[in-house]
Amino acid sequence: xxxxxxxxxxxxxxxxxxxxxxxxxxxxxxxxxxxxxxxxxxxxxxxxxxxxxxxxxxxxxxxxxxxxxxxxxxxxxxxxxxxxxxxxxxxxxxxxxxxxxxxxxxxxxxxxxxxxxxxxxxxxxxxxxxxxxxxxxxxxxxxxxxxxxxxxxxxxxxxxxxxxxxxxxxxxxxxxxxxxxxxxxxxxxxxxxxxxxxxxxxxxxxxxxxxxxxxxxxxxxxxxxxxxxxxxxxxxxxxxxxxxxxxxxxxxxxxxxxxxxxxxxxxxxxxxxxxxxxxxxxxxxxxxxxxxxxxxxxxxxxxxxxxxxxxxxxxxxxxxxxxxxxxxxxxxxxxxxxxxxxxxxxxxxxxxxxxxxxxxxxxxxxxxxxxxxxxxxxxxxxxxxxxxxxxxxxxxxxxxxxxxxxxxxxxxxxxxxxxx
Amino acid sequence: xxxxxxxxxxxxxxxxxxxxxxxxxxxxxxxxxxxxxxxxxxxxxxxxxxxxxxxxxxxxxxxxxxxxxxxxxxxxxxxxxxxxxxxxxxxxxxxxxxxxxxxxxxxxxxxxxxxxxxxxxxxxxxxxxxxxxxxxxxxxxxxxxxxxxxxxxxxxxxxxxxxxxxxxxxxxxxxxxxxxxxxxxxxxxxxxxxxxxxxxxxxxxxxxxxxxxxxxxxxxxxxx
Numbered sequence: 254x255x256x257x258x259x260x261x262x263x264x265x266x267x268x269x270x271x272x273x274x275x276x277x278x279x280x281x282x283x284x285x286x287x288x289x290x291x292x293x294x295x296x297x298x299x300x301x302x303x304x305x306x307x308x309x310x311x312x313x314x315x316x317x318x319x320x321x322x323x324x325x326x327x328x329x330x331x332x333x334x335x336x337x338x339x340x341x342x343x344x345x346x347x348x349x350x351x352x353x354x355x356x357x358x359x360x361x362x363x364x365x366x367x368x369x370x371x372x373x374x375x376x377x378x379x380x381x382x383x384x385x386x387x388x389x390x391x392x393x394x395x396x397x398x399x400x401x402x403x404x405x406x407x408x409x410x411x412x413x414x415x416x417x418x419x420x421x422x423x424x425x426x427x428x429x430x431x432x433x434x435x436x437x438x439x440x441x442x443x444x445x446x447x448x449x450x451x452x453x454x455x456x457x458x459x460x461x462x463x464x465x466x467x468x469x470x471x472x473x474x475x476x477x478x479x480x481x482x483x484x485x486x487x488x489x490x491x492x493x494x495x496x497x498x499x500x501x502x503x504x505x506x507x508x509x510x511x512x513x514x515x516x517x518x519x520x521x522x523x524x525x526x527x528x529x530x531x532x533x534x535x536x537x538x539x540x541x542x543x544x545x546x547x548x549x550x551x552x553x554x555x556x557x558x559x560x561x562x563x564x565x566x567x568x569x570x571x572x573x574x575x576x577x578x579x580x581x582x583x584x585x586x587x588x589x590x591x592x593x594x595x596x597x598x599x600x601x602x603x604x605x606x607x608x609x610x611x612x613x614x615x616x617x618x619x620x621x622x623x624x625x626x627x628x629x630x631x632x633x634x635x636x637x638x639x640x641x642x643x644x645x646x647x648x649x650x651x652x653x654x655x656x657x658x659x660x661x662x663x664x665x666x667x668x669x670x671x672x673x
Numbered sequence: 674x675x676x677x678x679x680x681x682x683x684x685x686x687x688x689x690x691x692x693x694x695x696x697x698x699x700x701x702x703x704x705x706x707x708x709x710x711x712x713x714x715x716x717x718x719x720x721x722x723x724x725x726x727x728x729x730x731x732x733x734x735x736x737x738x739x740x741x742x743x744x745x746x747x748x749x750x751x752x753x754x755x756x757x758x759x760x761x762x763x764x765x766x767x768x769x770x771x772x773x774x775x776x777x778x779x780x781x782x783x784x785x786x787x788x789x790x791x792x793x794x795x796x797x798x799x800x801x802x803x804x805x806x807x808x809x810x811x812x813x814x815x816x817x818x819x820x821x822x823x824x825x826x827x828x829x830x831x832x833x834x835x836x837x838x839x840x841x842x843x844x845x846x847x848x849x850x851x852x853x854x855x856x857x858x859x860x861x862x863x864x865x866x867x868x869x870x871x872x873x874x875x876x877x878x879x880x881x882x883x884x885x886x887x888x889x890x891x892x893x894x895x896x897x
Binding site for chain 2: 515
């Protein structure tokens with residue numbers, strides 16, 4: 254794969270609505286999008302809607318809104334008639350895939366200023382109905398009706414992964430507590446807005462069983478929320494945000510099977526990585542897309558070269574699996590890596606200082622955009638302004654990773670962001 | 674248009690395959706399932722009069738057309754598990770693939786083969802929560818098992834076992850529902866421990882799992 258890096262791709266601004274689960278419904282989707290853009294303009298007043306030459310919309314499921322093409326409602330509400338637009342949908346990796354599309358659009362030279370709006374309105378149905386809607390992204394012919402919803406698929410994958418890697422439930426519970434506690438500094442986060450309490454590993458361990466070995470506080474939240482991000486050429490970045498812009502130096506997108514059981518012996522993987530990988534336990538598409546992003550960004554040792562990340566913690570178990578797929582640890586030291594709290598705020602590589610999916614929330618189409626925005630805030634020094642304090646600011650950061658993840662690991666993207 | 678012209682157009686028509694003629698039709702929908710289409714069924718307004726929610730009901734019947742995968746689902750009605758096999762590389766699958774996954778086989782069409790009703794657990798979990806339609810059956814032991822000869826694992830439930838006794842790699846048999854209860858879906862069968870298998874003695878982890886599941890049993894009892 255060749256990359257024309259003569260053009261630097263920049264991330265210059267963005268914001269989300271508060272993430273929450275109804276019945277609040279405090280804004281409409283188009284109203285939420287407008288407010289995200291208004292907040293972005295407060296940060297970078299020289300940015301004008303007139304500068305946007307492409308809009309990419311990031312939305313997962315029409316089941317939640319019962320509105321096909323709801324991007325059309327948002328697009329003309331923003332006053333952008335005549336501006337080209339299309340929607341990207343790629344499961345939980347919808348946000349990451351929309352960001353990928355925006356980067357490609359600017360990289361191609363065909364577009365200079367690309368806006369991304371992501372959203373989901375999961376509170377339009379009950380939580381159990383919502384889980385079943387999301388499970389429609391599994392192969393319904395084979396998996397949906399056999400008790401299958403995503404936490405169950407993830408629990409089955411995690412159960413074997415934890416055994417194979419000598420990882421305990423307490424080890425992964427540290428992640429469930431970490432991300433919620435990080436969110437306690439972030440007023441837009443769902444955890445901050447609702448439960449609003451610091452929790453311990455014991456709280457995670459004692460929360461109700463969802464699917465062994467996953468418990469309630471190992472799981473992310475269902476949410477309503479909207480996010481906006483602005484991706485552009487370096488010329489434009491220098492114009493609207495000369496001091497704070499961030500460069501997107503590496504991108505990667507990869508894929509795996511829809512049914513987790515099909516990735517045993519898949520020739521596409523055995524050809525690349527040899528036999529017995531990714532098994533049913535590893536996220537091959539995460540490893541593969543990280544390798545692409547690392548190569549493009551010149552990352553040789555991710556643990557040393559990357560300072561922090563905003564990654565897809567749909568489950569505390571999957572965040573741990575992602576650490577391994579990103580090359581931060583291997584089967585010999587992943588257990589120690591977790592014991593050492595390496596990804597806590599005080600650790601070597603803090604992960605999800607913004608709260609992640611478990612703390613901030615997971616309105617699917619907005620999620621990957623939210624992760625990218627939080628990564629940008631860290632790199633551009635905006636955390637004290639956007640969060641309640643400096644507690645969730647990672648000091649002296651130069652390089653962050655953004656990760657977006659779909660299905661049972663079915664589509665995964667990774668991005669390397671750097672302070673310019 | 675003259676009659677001659679019409680004939681010319683008809684002769685050019687390429688149909689690829691004859692359309693199926695559906696003669697065996699069964700309905701087993703519960704009485705409360707009605708396709709009402711889109712209907713507003715209520716609303717609510719906040720006490721300050723500023724925010725309104727509206728309730729939309731939508732119920733739709735879908736036809737899942739199994740097409741080339743039909744033999745697998747029809748096989749379930751007959752108590753059989755059909756797999757497919759690539760005539761070139763020999764890879765075999767359940768769930769089935771109608772074309773080979775190996776890029777070197779260039780999407781070779783696969784052959785149908787009847788699979789043995791034997792499998793091994795690859796991995797497992799015990800669900801204490803699920804989608805709306807499965808809540809009353811909790812706790813559910815959901816496993817991924819490799820059916821003998823298959824290259825991949827298939828998800829389904831494991832019955833006839835205490836959840837805490839499940840083991841990686843344990844041998845299984847495939848058991849079908851009685852013929853008159855089958856609907857041609859994967860729920861027509863489940864896994865059970867192989868007749869020769871017996872659980873290992875209890876241990877600390879088994880006792881812990883037992884304790885974790887207790888509230889699930891209690892919760893299900895309270896469901897209407």
